[in-house]
Amino acid sequence: MVSSPKPWNREKEPFAELISAAAIATRVAELGAKITEDYKDKEDVVVIGVLKGSVIFLADLARHIALPIKLEFIGISSYGDATVSSGVVQITQDVSTPIEGKHVIVVEDIVDTGHTVGYLLENLKTRRPASIALASLLHKPERQERDVKIDYLGFTIPNKFVVGYGLDVAQQYRNLPYIGYVTGA
Ligand code: 5GP
Numbered sequence: 213m214v215s216s217p218k219p220w221n222r223e224k225e226p227f228a229e230l231i232s233a234a235a236i237a238t239r240v241a242e243l244g245a246k247i248t249e250d251y252k253d254k255e256d257v258v259v260i261g262v263l264k265g266s267v268i269f270l271a272d273l274a275r276h277i278a279l280p281i282k283l284e285f286i287g288i289s290s291y292g293d294a295t296v297s298s299g300v301v302q303i304t305q306d307v308s309t310p311i312e313g314k315h316v317i318v319v320e321d322i323v324d325t326g327h328t329v330g331y332l333l334e335n336l337k338t339r340r341p342a343s344i345a346l347a348s349l350l351h352k353p354e355r356q357e358r359d360v361k362i363d364y365l366g367f368t369i370p371n372k373f374v375v376g377y378g379l380d381v382a383q384q385y386r387n388l389p390y391i392g393y394v395t396g397a
Contacts, residue, residue: 217389227375227385227392231367236349236377236391240269243347243364244276247317251279256314256342260307262332263287264386265321268378269349269366273319281317284308288332301331316341317364321378322350326358333360350374350391367391 251257259281261270274283287305316336320329329346336344347364354371369391375381376388 220388225388225392226395227388228395229390230369230372230374230393231377231391233377233389236366237272239366240272240349241276243366244273244278247273247347247364248276248278251277251281251315251317254315254343257281257317258284258307258309258311258314258341259317259319260284260286260311260336261319262321262329263305265378265380266319266349268386269321270319273347282309284311286332288328290328301328303335311336311339311341314341316344318344318346320346320348322352322374323348323360323362324352324355326356326360330358330360349377350379 257279259270259274259277261267261283263285264287270283274281284307285305286303286307288301289304290301318329318333318336323329329348333344333346345363346361348362349366351362351365351368352371353368372393373381374391374393375385376391378386379391380386381394
């Protein structure tokens, strides 16, 4: 018998639930089905997860894509003040194989100002993939400064600092099974 994860002690968590684990699972399955439909006639599909925030979303999404995709990861870090996204981004870990001629789907945790993923998409486009699309679990439109087209979006959220399902607070809580926002309680 398969057992469910042990529930977290809600009284000790300084977070309020914004999106439940069940709602995430439903939406991720829908996105996977849509990607399967859109790419069913394509060869050489590469799904690139942006470390570290996308890994849990990517792991679930990939299992809802019923096609022989390849998985890659890319690591990026922002220069300068960590609390203000400048879009000046450094690639700290690159994909392991060239993407030229391949159908690329970039998987991100969140599009906030849009600078980070905007830079990344621009960089990847110079490598001449056959196509490039963006899947993001979350989008904060109130904060967006740079125009970025999200082809596969999980949820639009208000301007709150969110955590869980891959997103961190000081590198912790990425393994929270739901998306919460910091209440400070
Ligand atoms: P952007 O360049 O779009 O402003 O920022 C993108 C990155 O900032 C995301 O990939 C994520 O790592 C981080 N980020 C933006 N908003 C949040 C948030 O609400 N919570 C967490 N944990 N990280 C965020």
